[in-house]
Amino acid sequence: MPRPAPLTVAEETAWRSLARLMLALPRAIDDDMTLRGGISLTNYVVLMRLSEAPGRTLRMGDLADGAVLSASRITRIVASMVDEGLVTRGRADGDARVSLATLTSAGLARLEEAWPAHLAAVRELVVDHLSVSDLADLTRISARLLDVLEAP
Numbered sequence: 001m002p003r004p005a006p007l008t009v010a011e012e013t014a015w016r017s018l019a020r021l022m023l024a025l026p027r028a029i030d031d032d033m034t035l036r037g038g039i040s041l042t043n044y045v046v047l048m049r050l051s052e053a054p055g056r057t058l059r060m061g062d063l064a065d066g067a068v069l070s071a072s073r074i075t076r077i078v079a080s081m082v083d084e085g086l087v088t089r090g091r092a093d094g095d096a097r098v099s100l101a102t103l104t105s106a107g108l109a110r111l112e113e114a115w116p117a118h119l120a121a122v123r124e125l126v127v128d129h130l131s132v133s134d135l136a137d138l139t140r141i142s143a144r145l146l147d148v149l150e151a152p
Contacts, residue, residue: 030042038117041118046081086103
């Protein structure tokens with residue numbers, strides 16, 4: 001593999017800024033949501049993904065992918081949510097190897113209860129600090145980078 005070219009000063013500055021943001025922002029939102037809404041950002045995302053799925057049900061692998069979590073981590077999170085009555089687990093009809101997670105009515109209620117804390121954190125930590133133009137740029141840049149990461 002050929003050695004990559006070193007980063008320019010501008011590239012290094014941009015990369016370090018993005019790297020710090022990728023670590024600091026989720027932690028700040030998680031802390032805020034845990035304090036205000038009593039739910040972690042990760043758990044909120046899992047409930048949200050299930051709420052948006054047809055029949056509020058997803059294959060565990062698809063749920064892990066959608067929440068950007070490992071298979072073992074999603075298994076632990078869903079097991080905890082099953083214990084709390086927020087999610088049920090079952091097998092897919094016709095394929096006992098496929099495990100499904102389904103959002104319960106209690107899980108949906110918990111998500112709706114936590115939504116204001118999520119909205120407040122996102123607004124206060126991100127959206128309210130960006131102009132309409134900034135938001136468009138952020139959307140465009142994020143989509144471009146996600147295309148690279150999610151390419152087959």
